[in-house]
Amino acid sequence: MLRKRLFCTISIFLCALFSSKAQNPDSLAVGYERIVFEGAGLAETNDALLAKADCYKQLGRYRDASATLARVRLFALSPEERTAVQYQQELCWFLAGDFKQAASLVEEVGDGSSDALLLHALALAYNGQYDESEIYAARFISWDGPSERLPELLALYAAHPRVPNASTSMVLSFFPPLGHFYNGEIGEGLLSGGLNLAALAFTVANFVSGYWVTGLIGGGIALNYTFMGNQQRTSTLVEKHRINDPIIFGDKLRAFLLQ
Amino acid sequence: MKKLAIVATVLLACTSAFAQKGGRELLRNADFSGQLIKETPPAGANCAETAMWSLRRQLTGRDHYEPANYMFVRQAIHEIGFIPAVFATSDRILRDTKIGTVRAIVDPEDGRIHEGPEAYSLKRAAARSSAADPDPSGAFGSRKGRGPAGGEAPLRGLVQGSSAAARWVSQDYDFVQYLIDNDLKQDARQLLFGGDFQPSDTLTFLRGWTLYQLKELEQANRYLGAVPSASAFYDQAFFYSNAVSAHLGDYVSPTARLEAYSGPYAELKGVQLAGLALLRDDPEAFKSAAGAFRYNDFKLEAAEHELDDIFELRYDKPQKSPLLAAAASALVPGLGKIYAGQLGEGVSTFLITGAMGAITAEHWIKDGPKDWKTIVPAVLTGILYIGNIYGSYMSVSIYNSHLYDAQETAVLYNIHIPLRSVFK
Structure with a gap:
């Protein structure tokens, strides 16, 4: 029964994927959601949710993308995959303009890539956490070695706006x-x-x-x-x-x- | 099976990788200027009004009313004439205080009281008391997005032809419900309008239902109203369509449809007919429809009692008199407003008019009646005093307008919400 169901799911999805309408990210998103609905395995569900979030990203629906990424079963992912998903989530929250949510993911995403450092620096700065942001920004521009732009960056942060009390x-x-x-x-x-x-x-x-x-x-x-x-x-x-x-x-x- | 799963996963991953737009490019192109708090003068403000806007920010920090008083004057002169505009503005100044606005109904979006010059229009007040259909364009509690039901726009999909690859939507019924239940309504919409389905009653209903969930009421109404009586979804679509029509301001056509209905939901029919009778301001029709109330179905009982209460409040209790309000305010400034149910406005009016009167009296005693120091406050006091009488007369209409709008909202609620329990 389960085999038949999964076979159906995948068939429907493949049909959806290769039909002309499936080029539309909206339609693709529905196709991916169908895989989740049909109760595919954890890995397939996660893949479908990631792909769906990507469709939303293409459509500029970043809040929906973040909500979809929040449904990914992180426990079924490797640490690297988990970090990648959380990075995408932080990115989507940031692009959606929800800087507080984006900043809340900084520690979970970690600092394993220059993209992550860049995103953290921006998310924290837009959230008004200038001191923390400065550290990530400095590490970002020094990622490939000492940077000549560091003094300029420090000068920029030195002139950061004061948060009124x-x-x-x-x-x-x-x-x-x-x-x-x-x-x-x-x-x-x-x-x-x-x-x-x-x-x-x-x-x-x-x-x-x-x-x-x-x-x-x-x-x-x-x-x-x-x-x-x-x-x-x-x-x-x-x-x-x-x-x-x-x-x-x-x-x-x-x-x-x-x- | 495993192979298929792997193929699908790889395809998913590939699609995802191709579709992925660079994170840095997205970061570069992001625009957050819409989140900035921007302070700009009201649209269409002239130099004097812009100066007043700037001054006003320093004097009160914010405007209680929309349009603000300095914008209201010009609009009022244009709409109700010079003399009424002077008194209407002075009445507004008397009310535009913290005390005066304490119980006012504010717009949750901007925290302001939306009240234009039409509130002082005698024609509107007269129309309100005699109209069969409450004025949907009024300033008090007018609902956004209202408009005539029906229309000529074609129904997308209703006339869609079938193709060889088309499927029946009933195969996807559970999936559509899953999407709606999980707040993925946009996905449901995409599936129903973008999918290649055979035309069917179920498809029409599901499209209407999804649009209803998305609060696209006009489109939803067209689909729900097009579900044929032979469909298993007919009753649900029929009653929801009536409620949606009422929300859109059409009270006549759902009444006609309900009167012709002979299905199994007789009591629900009575509730909707009674509600529509109240919306049409037709007490006799209400009494006739309320004959179907049984008060023993827990799904409808609360709505039946609520509609009865609204009927009693509207038709069995004496209405407030504008003339009495004006006379009371002539005797004691602000008293007419208190009689009209606006305690805060009454107190505010009394304090400001009284203060101006006291200043005038002091100058009269010390400088005599012909001194300019007496004449200026006396003229201002006179304008405020007449504005107070004029405003009190109008406040009864305004009060009735508020009451009607509140009742209208309650009626719409009561002909709509029970449907959720009945068709659960």
């Missing part, structure tokens, strides 16, 4: 425009500082002139907008830098390493 930023935002300045936004900081100063001046001027209600209510409302708005904006800036800076730095590093 949300707590420090919040504390500084109580003293407008220090929160903005901390996040590197000088122009916005000056505007925010000016608005806060104007609201404060309005309040004080009204109190001095004896307009207590206007000073208290009008000034209170104005300061509420300028002061609270400054705090809100500061926290938005932290989030913006936290997400954008590693990507901008990663793009520079990628261009440098892949020269």
Whole structure:
């Protein structure tokens, strides 16, 4: 029974493979999934899943490729094969833009090839782990021996963006425009500082002139907008830098390493 | 057998090796710019609006409303006229605070309240109260992707001719189910639309079912609706097709189809008919359809009670009066909004209008009524006060709109979800 089933599976797959429609990676992916469905042996299942992930890679569906690779039964693979699969998984997570997932695979993939070192350096840099990334990047460019580009690489890392600290930023935002300045936004900081100063001046001027209600209510409302708005904006800036800076730095590093 | 397996494995490996694109090339070509947080002024903003956008970021950090107030003014003048636009904008300013937006329904995608000038359109409010079919283009809770059911686009595959190599899809039924159950719906789609299958009822159903799973409702509806009554999948396709039609905003044709249905699912027919009657705002049709409710089938019982509750809330309880809301807000700013069920908006309106009133009073007492320092806050207070009355009048319509939309969503849910248990 099992022999017959496997025979059917392979026949269907071979038909699918050589039919004109099978040139389409989408169709091929379904053909490979059929092998998994038919309950082929571990090795065949793994091969089918790897081939299916490859189809997804060709289609640019990297998240699906990663999910397919996650289904590969790693225990049935040799250590070298396992590393190769995990490298592909890390690569797919990275290409899918999920840098955290990619960085989580760095230790499992290891450092056995220059491709792995390159990928680790990029995955860690895009994930904001600059120090760890620097080690892999340095090893990557020195893979074939000492490199003249090492000082340049070190200079690039020396200028890596600082990860803004949300707590420090919040504390500084109580003293407008220090929160903005901390996040590197000088122009916005000056505007925010000016608005806060104007609201404060309005309040004080009204109190001095004896307009207590206007000073208290009008000034209170104005300061509420300028002061609270400054705090809100500061926290938005932290989030913006936290997400954008590693990507901008990663793009520079990628261009440098892949020269 | 082993030889065959080895051949297949080698072929797989070869295909894989040939197909493999270089990792470095992929890394080089990767583009992550879509992940960057980009801050750009709203599309179509003029210089003044761009300046306001820039200022607004410093004053509140973020906009609660979409479109933001500075974009709303121009749109409102264009859509509802100058004077209503002034009062509508002032009402919006009164509501656009943390307190005012505390209970607002926000869009989960951008965290903003989507409310355009049409919310202040009296025509829309009138249409809402008398329409047989709720307005699908409204700003409140309008569902994305809605559109007319049916259409003229040809059904791919339904008219596909058979070929010598074509197989019957029933041979692959289990595989399709496996793909759907394992969240490999795109693979199922590829198989059903790319495979060389003989045309059959099963193929039509499976295509419709897969598209339904992929939430491609318009296409799914065409396939599900094309399953003939002789098919074993007819009942499932029929009831799902009705639910999908309702989701697409078509309440009339599924009602007609259900009325002609004489199959074994009489109670389910009653539930869908009752739901569609509520969606069409037809209380008599609801009462007639609800006669089929038995309240003893656990698969349908919850939906039956829910539909009864919606009916009671909509037709058996007195509706709120816009005039009463306006009068209440004339007496105490914000009170009409509280009457309309918008506590946060009412409190926000009261605080801001009250504050402006107090500032005006202080200047009136100290500088006299003719001083510019009195006139400026007095004019602003007046505009806010009238905006508050106008907004309270409209807030009842807005409240009813929200209520209708929430009920509509609940009705759609209740004519849809029980199908999963019934046709499990």
